[in-house]
Amino acid sequence: MRYSQMLLPTTRETPAEAEVISHQLLVRGGFIRKLTSGMYTYLPLGVLALQRVANIVREEMNRAGAQEILMPMVQPGDLWMESGRWKKYGPELLRFRDRHDRDYCLGPTHEEVVTDIARRELHSYRQLPVNLYQIQTKFRDEIRPRFGLMRGREFMMKDAYSFDSDDSGANLSYETMRQAYVRIFQRCGLEFRAVEADSGTIGGSFSHEFMVLAEAGEDTLVICDACLYAANVEKAAIAPRQPVAQSVALMEMTRVATPGMKQVDTVADFLSVNATDIIKTMIYQADGVLVAALVRGDRKVQTVKLKNLLGAGEIESLTDEQVWQQARLPLGYVGPVGLPLKIIADQEVMAMINAVAGANEKGYHYTGVNPGRDFQPAVVGDLRQVAADDSCPLCAGRLRLTEGIEVGHIFKLGTSYSEVMKASFQDSDGLDKPFIMGCYGIGVSRVVAAAIEQNHDDRGIVFPVPLAPFQVIILNLGPKEDDYCQAAERLYTELRDGGLDVLYDDRDERPGSKFNDADLIGIPFRLTVGKTFAKEGKVELKIRKTGETRILTMEAMVSEVT
Ligand code: ATP
Ligand code: MG
Ligand code: MG
Ligand code: MG
Secondary structure (H helix, E strand, O other), X not given: OEHHHOOOOOOOOOOOOOOOHHHHHHHHOOXXXXXXXXXXXXXXXXXXXXXXXXXXXXXXXXXXXXXXXXXXXXXEHHHHXXXXXXXXXXXXXXXXXXOOOOEEEXXXXXXXXXXXXXXXXXXXXXXXXXXXXXXXXXXXXXXOOEOHHHEOOEEEEEEEEXXXXXXXXXXXXXXXXXXXXXXXXXXXXXXXXXXXXXXXXXXXXXXXXXXXXXXXXXXXXXXEOOOOOEEEHHHHOOOOOOOHHHHHOOEEEEEOOXXXXXXXXXXXXXXXXXXXXXXXXXXXXXOOEEEEXXXXXXXXXXXXXXXXOOOOOOOOOOOHHHHHHXXXXXXXXXXXXXXXXXXXXXXXXXXXXXXXXXXXXXXXXXXXXXXXHHEEEEEXXXXXXXXXXXXXXXXXXXXXXXXXXXXXXXEEEEOXXXXXXXXXXXXXXXXXXXXXXXXXXXXXXXXXXXXXXXXXXXXXXXXXXXXXXXXXXXXXXXXXXXHHHHHHHXXXXXXXXXXXXXXEEOOOOOHHHHHHHHHHHOOOEEEEEOHHHHHHOEEXXXXXXXXXXXXXXXXXXXXXXX
């Protein structure tokens, strides 16, 4: 591609609302432009970056035996009423009516549609297993769309759904996907961890989140550097067998009194405690206490409450009943005077706390909790310090806390959709049985942002080679000199013949702005036809990531790069 012909509007302006670096660089580098809140147009460079991720995902899904389909983005409300999610899903589901007054929604995910396909097209155990996937636009009316591509309202997802005839088959389908995901994120060149995302049900975990390690992540992980152990602090803490929760508690408080606290008894009361703008719900178990912490949109103010397990859509698959079940894990409670409560938060947060504390049993939930007043702090420590002191349950290595960006999530669904939607097949014994399902998502557009969060410097993006929109950029510093142009053209042709994706900066621009743009958009290899070309007929190769440069003849350069 010739730069002079490409719509590649780099800019120095950073939109005021762009809080995270990937958002800033995607705008400055001319990858995306905002249409409206949470919705972006991908300019040519943005499309190329998106396609890099999508291609890796597609290749690995196909390799794992999944089949690509394409389902409509608009979905009939009827199907959602059938599954029961029309009521449960909440305001993230954008609903509307057509001219005949029929209900529709924009698909935030496709379990209903794919289950409908399965019940119509799959009839016998002989047709199973089947794994169907698509790479397509999703819409979620996120309460606080932000961070550019990281949390859009419209975004690109790969979603896959497996159908099996028995449990062992379903487990195998799950494991196949888990391995495919590991390959996908390895091939993307990202540092990531797969973390167990459920509470460690007997027989192993059947929900994993794939987390790209980066500061801007909204999830907190505890990881071991010596081995691959990783757990999501919020999820790990639910499981009684996970040793991590105890170690990250910052403050231990013993309830001393209840003035000012209002006791609430029903789930409805519990969940209606005021909380707006919540981006993250964390549940912690610590020494027999279940605590939910909600992190507010500005992130700096964390409020410990137990509202909104459902409302923020963070754990959207939970029913009220499941909330209670979780709350009833044999973890104890906050309640009777004298029992310790541990809340994970830093001191600043504790100062602002307006907590709802409680768990486990009706009658043990309190709003308006004031920790200093109602609970006496007994232990105050540094969150990171405490975690670092703990050792890995697998290898006894040191643990550390880090932030992660959820780029993928796999889940064994079982028969929850197939049963309510009467999606069944005939088994070898002639009996009708519901499909055993799994679902597997990757935020394709979020991966682009996560890659930038993890790979950038003060000059711009540093794309991992597999995700770079172009592998090579050629800078012609003498666009008006014939010999410069001939050399650059020749490089351009030969490198493309060698199978590389090349951006040729043929613009009549000053060298400084060519260098700046090349660094900003993050192309891994930069070839400069400049001063050394005039002097010695040689070209400079610069590696974006390391800054390493080499001066080579044209011939040597072509064989070096291709
Ligand atoms: P989050 O916790 O970030 O809200 P989620 O758990 O709601 O994500 P899933 O339902 O697991 O998301 O969807 C699968 C994948 O889709 C996620 O792992 C993530 O990579 C991506 N994704 C979800 N919501 C968004 C969004 N608003 N913008 C971009 N990607 C998203
Ligand atoms: Mg999530
Ligand atoms: Mg979500
Ligand atoms: Mg998820």
